[in-house]
Amino acid sequence: MDKKKRTTGIVAFAILALILMIGTIIVKSPGSHESIRELMRDAVLHNTNKISLFGLKDVNPGLISAVTVTGILFVIALIIRIFVIPKFKMIPGKLQLILETLVGFFDNLAKSNSPHCNKFLGAYVFAAGVYIFVGTILELFGIQVVTTHGTSMVLPAPLADINGAIMIGCLSYLVILSGGIAENKLKGVGKTLKEFSLPISMSFRLFGALLSGALVTELVYHYIHLSYGLPVLVGVLFTLLHALIQAYVLTMLTSLFYGEVTEPAHEKK
Amino acid sequence: MNVPLNIDWQQILLHLLNFVILFAILNFLLYNPVKKFMDKRFEYYKGIDDEAKKNLQQAEEMKKKYAEKLHSADSEIEEKRQASNKALSEKAAQSMILAKQEADKIISEAYKKAKNERNIIISEAQDEITDMVTRATEKIILESGVSESYEQFLTAVERSNENE
Numbered sequence: 001m002d003k004k005k006r007t008t009g010i011v012a013f014a015i016l017a018l019i020l021m022i023g024t025i026i027v028k029s030p031g032s033h034e035s036i037r038e039l040m041r042d043a044v045l046h047n048t049n050k051i052s053l054f055g056l057k058d059v060n061p062g063l064i065s066a067v068t069v070t071g072i073l074f075v076i077a078l079i080i081r082i083f084v085i086p087k088f089k090m091i092p093g094k095l096q097l098i099l100e101t102l103v104g105f106f107d108n109l110a111k112s113n114s115p116h117c118n119k120f121l122g123a124y125v126f127a128a129g130v131y132i133f134v135g136t137i138l139e140l141f142g143i144q145v146v147t148t149h150g151t152s153m154v155l156p157a158p159l160a161d162i163n164g165a166i167m168i169g170c171l172s173y174l175v176i177l178s179g180g181i182a183e184n185k186l187k188g189v190g191k192t193l194k195e196f197s198l199p200i201s202m203s204f205r206l207f208g209a210l211l212s213g214a215l216v217t218e219l220v221y222h223y224i225h226l227s228y229g230l231p232v233l234v235g236v237l238f239t240l241l242h243a244l245i246q247a248y249v250l251t252m253l254t255s256l257f258y259g260e261v262t263e264p265a266h267e268k269k
Numbered sequence: 270m271n272v273p274l275n276i277d278w279q280q281i282l283l284h285l286l287n288f289v290i291l292f293a294i295l296n297f298l299l300y301n302p303v304k305k306f307m308d309k310r311f312e313y314y315k316g317i318d319d320e321a322k323k324n325l326q327q328a329e330e331m332k333k334k335y336a337e338k339l340h341s342a343d344s345e346i347e348e349k350r351q352a353s354n355k356a357l358s359e360k361a362a363q364s365m366i367l368a369k370q371e372a373d374k375i376i377s378e379a380y381k382k383a384k385n386e387r388n389i390i391i392s393e394a395q396d397e398i399t400d401m402v403t404r405a406t407e408k409i410i411l412e413s414g415v416s417e418s419y420e421q422f423l424t425a426v427e428r429s430n431e432n433e
Binding site for chain 2: 044045046047053057059060062063066067069070073074077078080081085088090099100103104106107122123124126127130131158161162163164166167168170171
């Protein structure tokens with residue numbers, strides 16, 4: 001009986017998928033008002049599609065994504081703080097275990113890379129890691145917004161915007177610098193300034209990685225014959241993978257350099 | 270001035286403001302409470318672990334102490350055994366001395382008594398012999414009437430008395 005039910009379900013699913021596939025070919029698309037070249041150019045330069053920020057200013061879609069990510073994370077954090085954390089037990093449940101693993105991972109990352117001074121670093125890499133991860137997988141949800149031209153577009157990852165990437169790269173560098181000053185005063189400043197290329201490399205690494213992901217996804221979705229099956233790999237798996245990788249890379253690099261500049265200077269014998 | 274890649278400093282600052290707010294929210298609502306709970310649990314289990322280690326150390330010390338006590342009890346028993354043996358030997362020696370003195374006393378008294386009895390017997394025997402000799406002499410005298418022989422006999426009796 002169960003086997004029969006399962007077979008019926010599979011057949012129904014296959015028929016539905018086939019009908020939808022045929023439907024996508026038969027029904028004509030109204031067509032994009034932008035060519036792929038314009039689309040990709042805009043993804044890099046953001047000079048065509050702008051979105052109004054609460055009617056104050058027209059900004060890049062990346063900034064709207066950033067605000068959206070903050071809003072989503074605020075709601076989730078508030079719910080967890082009110083309903084989950086007060087019920088924490090000595091032997092953790094599933095959700096508690098996930099939260100503890102997440103916090104423990106970033107805390108350990110900070111402690112292992114910077115054993116001398118890591119309290120602020122742990123909180124910073126936690127926030128940065130969560131922001132990059134959630135910001136990157138935001139692409140997957142396809143949240144639609146209306147541009148100033150009246151057309152709709154999907155919210156991109158906040159760090160696929162050069163301004164967002166520069167912000168996080170430079171902020172990480174400033175955090176490293178502040179750690180150096182706090183622990184080693186002038187020597188810390190010297191150690192940090194030695195790595196002067198760090199903010200540029202971190203900013204453009206993030207920007208490049210996220211932009212390339214967005215461009216490849218855009219390419220795949222733009223052509224109908226690539227839209228069957230492939231988005232499952234490109235859209236979901238790649239996005240998840242590079243969300244994880246980018247979050248790890250930035251937090252790891254920040255922790256490493258922070259640990260280096262906060263290391264106490266050894267006296268010469 | 271045309272900035273490459275359309276970098277907008279105002280938007281960078283807006284991104285920064287947004288991230289600072291996010292950092293504060295995450296730190297206040299998630300990171301700190303969870304970390305505080307984890308630290309509390311770590312301290313709790315560390316306390317239990319420390320207590321267990323302390324108890325184990327105490328048990329080890331007690332074990333060592335009891336082993337030492339056991340060892341000292343053995344040597345104490347040995348000492349007491351030796352002392353009692355010594356006391357016993359001394360007492361036995363003293364008893365033997367007393368017994369010997371008692372025996373000497375008994376022997377001495379017995380010897381004295383025996384000597385007295387012997388003297389009495391000898392004295393009685395002498396009296397009897399004297400009686401017998403007197404009677405015999407009287408008889409002889411009566412039968413022979415020789416005064417010379419009587420004189421000789423008296424001399425012989427005196428000699429025998431001297432010899433004794």
